[in-house]
Amino acid sequence: MNDKILDEEHKLFRKTVHDFLKKEAVPHGEKWEKAGLVDRDIWTKAGEMGFLCMDMPEEFGGMGIKDFRYNAILQEEMISLGVEGPGFTLQNDIMAPYFEKYFTQAQKEKWLPGIISGEIVTAIAMTEPDAGSDLAGMRTTAIRDGDHYILNGSKTYITNGILSDIVLVCAKTNPEETHKGISILVVERGMEGFERGKNLEKIGLKAQDTAELFFRDVKVPVENILGEEGRGFYYLMHNLPQERLSIAIGAVAAAKRAYEDTLTFIKERKAFGRPIGKFQNSRFRMAEILTEITIAETFVDECVMELNEGKLTNEKAAMSKYWTTELSDRVIDQCLQLHGGAGFMWDYPIAKAYAGNRIMRILGGTNEIMREIIGKSIGL
Ligand SMILES: Cc1cc2nc3c(=O)[nH]c(=O)nc-3n(C[C@H](O)[C@H](O)[C@H](O)COP(=O)(O)OP(=O)(O)OC[C@H]3O[C@@H](n4cnc5c(N)ncnc54)[C@H](O)[C@@H]3O)c2cc1C
Structure with missing residues (x-):
């Protein structure tokens, strides 16, 4: 900001x-x-x-x-x-x-x-091996049986998947329905039948645990339901603008960090008798990057203030998420190029940023889904 x-x-x-x-x-x-x-x-x-x-x-x-x-x-x-x-x-x-x-x-x-x-530590488990963008197609079920729901199914790519003590698990309490059948249950560490798969090996964000979760006849007390039965999808949709803005804030911060690291690097590294930064190509790239980051930050700052005022719309949050995450990927790629071979080395922050930032176009709804949201908001 x-x-x-x-x-x-x-x-x-x-x-x-x-x-x-x-x-x-x-x-x-x-x-x-x-x-x-x-x-x-x-x-x-x-x-x-x-x-x-x-x-x-x-x-x-x-x-x-x-x-x-x-x-x-x-x-x-x-x-x-x-x-x-x-x-x-x-x-x-x-x-x-x-x-x-x-x-x-x-x-x-x-x-x-x-x-x-x-x-x-908490986690939220929406994604399944066969349902990511199309959440209404999830297959995990939670069928009411007296004072409990019996939870069956599996989730994947869950952040904090290993460390989490409670997980908000999205499941169909009415499998006949699509989105109206979804509820959210609070599943606690140690509940019988709740197991974690391995910590998934990712191309970036390696210090963060991401795991599969398995539920086999887990007895979840009815008092562990979040809000009302059948309203889970609505709750998810309602909270997504804040999640998407959070991703946009992260994307701008990542682009800024890449810019700053690269500026230091190209002032120090020399080729053909002068710092890399003195080549017109480097100057132009950095000028473009700084311009784009400044524009992105202005837009995201406006979204932050709108969120504070309760005015941030779904489509504006989607715009911020898709545009800034594509910008940060582009910026990080160009910054890596300016690092030369060093940029490909894991010891350099730009290499970690290159790998870690890639998920931002996928998380919180993919950027294709963001375009769908914006497109629909203009009546198309
Ligand atoms: C590191 C990491 C952390 C994650 N953390 C969590 C978490 O904590 N909790 C959680 O629930 N999930 C989490 N996820 C899952 C993430 O939210 C999903 O990967 C994401 O929603 C996409 O779903 P998918 O992988 O099933 O891809 P799919 O939905 O199968 O999409 C594949 C491709 O098809 C495209 N596509 C799909 N539908 C359309 C359409 N209608 N129009 C155009 N294109 C379309 C997509 O844009 C994408 O390019 C995480 C994922 C990763 C990698």
Whole structure:
């Protein structure tokens, strides 16, 4: 975000986040990458600092801050320092609205304190081996049997899949229906029949755990339903603009980081007797990149303020997600090119960015689906 839309408190918060990540996360990056997941205590350390679900009510340990700029700052700092592992953005930006809007008082009392302190890591499981973009085609079922739902099926590509303590699982409570048959259940670590597959090997974001989940006759108490039965699809759709804007914020931050790293690199690296940056081609590329990032940031900042005011539309969030993620991929690719062979080496942040950023065009609804949303909004 541009400083123009930030107050002094935001800037102070940025400094606190920056110092925390530099001390508690950056030194562990390589270890986490090799392990395929982060140390569990980074969650509780972040919780102690008040960085988790900052918008949740104070009675549960939150700060009651209704200002998405704080979420954005946390994500921007993580990206600018290359901290890929902890799934804080998932818990803060994507999961939090579900807790706040649809948890009952009893569910809030049971889970929110742990979610805010970092003792409970959360995940959301929508995608299945045979249903991603077409969520209404999901096959996981949760059939009511007295005081329980009996959950059967499997999910895949689930972020925080290994570390999560509670998972919001989307399942058909009425398999005859399409989207109207979908409900969301809170499945807890240790429930009989709930198993995790292996930590999936990805081309990027290697320090983040992504897993398959399996449910075999899991007895989920009816009090673990999120909101109302049959309303799950509506809840998912309702929360997606915030998720998509969060991805756009991450994409702009990733493009900025690539630009800054490359600027340093091309000033130092020499060829034909002068710094790479002094070639007209490099100058033009960097000028274009800076221009595009500035334009993207202006648009995304406007979306952040609209989200704060409750005015961000589905189609504008889709525009921000598709356009910025394509921009960041293009920028990172050009920046890698300016690094030459070094850009292909894993030790260089630009190589990690190249791999890690690629998922952004796929996550949170693919960019093709974003174009569908925008296209439909103009009546086509
Ligand atoms: C690292 C990672 C983390 C993830 N985290 C989570 C998570 O935490 N929770 C979760 O539930 N899911 C998660 N996902 C899954 C992700 O949301 C899906 O991969 C994504 O929604 C796409 O679904 P799919 O993979 O089934 O692709 P498909 O839906 O099979 O799409 C394949 C291709 O077909 C195109 N396509 C599909 N439908 C249309 C259409 N109508 N018009 C035009 N083109 C179309 C798509 O755009 C895409 O290019 C994660 C995935 C990854 C890789």
